[in-house]
Amino acid sequence: xxxxxxxPSVSVSSGQTASITCSGDKLGDKYxxxxxxxxxxxPVLVIYQDTKRPSGIPExxxxxxxxxxxxxxxxxxxxxxxxxxxCQAWDSSTVVFGGGTKLxxx
Amino acid sequence: EVQLVExxxxxxxxxxxxxxxxxxxxxxxxxxxxxxxxxxxGKGLEWVAFIRIKAFGGTKEYAASVKGRxxxxxxxxxxxxxxxxxxxxxxxxAVYYCSREMATIEEDAFDIWGQGTLVTVSx
Numbered sequence: 330x331x332x333x334x335x336x337p338s339v340s341v342s343s344g345q346t347a348s349i350t351c352s353g354d355k356l357g358d359k360y361x362x363x364x365x366x367x368x369x370x371x372p373v374l375v376i377y378q379d380t381k382r383p384s385g386i387p388e389x390x391x392x393x394x395x396x397x398x399x400x401x402x403x404x405x406x407x408x409x410x411x412x413x414x415x416c417q418a419w420d421s422s423t424v425v426f427g428g429g430t431k432l433x434x435x
Numbered sequence: 436e437v438q439l440v441e442x443x444x445x446x447x448x449x450x451x452x453x454x455x456x457x458x459x460x461x462x463x464x465x466x467x468x469x470x471x472x473x474x475x476x477g478k479g480l481e482w483v484a485f486i487r488i489k490a491f492g493g494t495k496e497y498a499a500s501v502k503g504r505x506x507x508x509x510x511x512x513x514x515x516x517x518x519x520x521x522x523x524x525x526x527x528x529a530v531y532y533c534s535r536e537m538a539t540i541e542e543d544a545f546d547i548w549g550q551g552t553l554v555t556v557s558x
Contacts, residue, residue, distance in 0.1 A: 360544075373548070374546045423496055424470065429479040429480070
């Protein structure tokens with residue numbers, strides 16, 4: 330079965346840029362999606378189809394996907410961005426998630 | 436307001452059944468694929484099942500961990516998606532979320548999520 334791999338944790342200083350990676354075999358041939366989940370809350374879609382932001386998502390969130398790696402970038406990270414982030418892709422008509430990355434804003 | 440509300444969770448004994456409901460409002464329910472996800476305590480997100488719209492045959496997909504035990508269905512006249520869960524085990528204990536597929540392309544993101552309903556399987 331298809332697997333997506335994320336680092337368990339990423340730390341970033343407030344105001345700096347955070348990058349969260351998601352690796353999978355030929356992931357660049359698929360679309361990557363990213364969700365933010367704050368403690369005790371439901372997931373929120375922040376990036377779809379590799380690079381697109383849903384309405385209401387701040388411009389500081391951006392995405393890329395090439396080769397075997399998709400990346401979520403948060404520019405000018407704020408304290409409110411501290412959360413778990415999950416990448417997701419479709420493979421053979423099934424939905425696959427990465428294990429999640431806890432983003433800590435210092 | 437576009438909204439999904441899950442219901443039907445609770446405490447159930449191992450081996451028993453439970454049916455979850457996901458009631459949609461604020462959008463044309465029949466035009467969107469629907470999915471169920473779950474999250475065990477302290478763990479990551481896990482996809483459970485997906486059902487396509489009638490125009491695409493209403494076909495269903497399942498995660499290997501629930502195939503043969505869980506059944507997803509939809510009633511477009513009532514704007515409700517269901518998850519019938521049979522032969523429950525303690526491994527099925529989780530918060531269960533329903534979500535709407537964006538449907539701008541085939542196999543798209545999930546843009547609307549419910550608040551979740553807790554299912555606890557324990558004797």
